[in-house]
Amino acid sequence: xxxxxxxxxxxxxxxxxxxxxxxxxxxxxxxxxxxxxxxxxxxxxxxxxxxxxxxxxxxxxxxxxxxxxxxxxxxxxxxxxxxxxxxxxxxxxxxxxxxxxxxxxxxxxxxxxxxxxxxxxxxxxxxxxxxxxxxxxxxxxxxxxxxxxxxxxxxxxxxxxxxxxxxxxxxxxxxxxxxxxxxxxxxxxxxxxxxxxxxxxxxxxxxxxxxxxxxxxxxxxxxxxxxxxxxxxxxxxxxxxxxxxxxxxxxxxxxxxxxxxxxxxxxxxxxxxxxxxxxx
Ligand code: ATP
Numbered sequence: 599x600x601x602x603x604x605x606x607x608x609x610x611x612x613x614x615x616x617x618x619x620x621x622x623x624x625x626x627x628x629x630x631x632x633x634x635x636x637x638x639x640x641x642x643x644x645x646x647x648x649x650x651x652x653x654x655x656x657x658x659x660x661x662x663x664x665x666x667x668x669x670x671x672x673x674x675x676x677x678x679x680x681x682x683x684x685x686x687x688x689x690x691x692x693x694x695x696x697x698x699x700x701x702x703x704x705x706x707x708x709x710x711x712x713x714x715x716x717x718x719x720x721x722x723x724x725x726x727x728x729x730x731x732x733x734x735x736x737x738x739x740x741x742x743x744x745x746x747x748x749x750x751x752x753x754x755x756x757x758x759x760x761x762x763x764x765x766x767x768x769x770x771x772x773x774x775x776x777x778x779x780x781x782x783x784x785x786x787x788x789x790x791x792x793x794x795x796x797x798x799x800x801x802x803x804x805x806x807x808x809x810x811x812x813x814x815x816x817x818x819x820x821x822x823x824x825x826x827x828x829x830x831x832x833x834x835x836x837x838x839x840x841x842x843x844x845x846x847x848x849x850x851x852x853x854x855x856x857x858x859x860x861x862x863x864x865x866x867x868x869x870x871x872x873x874x875x876x877x878x
Contacts, residue, residue, distance in 0.1 A: 601626045601784040607656035616642040618808035629779045631787045631795035634805035635873050640788045648678050677746030681757040683738050687731030702749035716744035736767035756787045796865040804872045811872045819868045828858040
């Protein structure tokens, strides 16, 4: 069974069509990255799946549960780490976790067990009594992840989980995301850092103007462009050409009098092509 299934989802805000007959399937256990430019419809999709916004038409299922017909059952299956920090700064680390457990109806014993387990998991046991407002950006993010896991969801949404974090802390969060996924939790990730998706995801989807443009493994999507890329700069613009083999790319550079930078194709190339932000 799919962990997520979207059938022809539509959502309109006034005259803006945020989602346009969006169809998508995410398998149980996948680490899935949902990519798209600003305004593509990523957050709208996550909000709908988490019961924070209603769809206009179409159907959405989480682990086979129709989110409109059984919203509470669907919500219990999901953990959500929002894009912006939404901890209660005036409460301690422990209290932030405890309140979340109460919202999901966990008993005191369950809350204590889960809070200890997930604080240990995100390596924050030593900060149990710290006020959330005193934590660094990286620790706040880790606490939000622990909090999202308290009720043991099968599916975890991470909306831009590393935005604003430095490179070292970002890598630590990546390890944590992989670790969570290895326990069997399906992960649905949005990110503007394409290399994050390339490194983490089993499969990615590109959304643009509310429509699904492409889905597949990062390797398969990149292979459609070729293996090698040559960046050239001329007439005030960057241009990239793609090649199946290194020799062809080398010949291209020679024919351009040696100007051009040779590199491997990356997922960002595919993203920019699909969303029309770069002419190849
Ligand atoms: P970003 O990467 O910038 O966060 P996104 O892919 O998450 O973008 P959405 O936030 O889902 O995109 O927005 C999709 C479209 O819907 C955009 O055109 C946006 O302006 C519009 N939109 C989203 N929420 C609302 C709202 N509450 N009222 C009006 N328009 C909205």
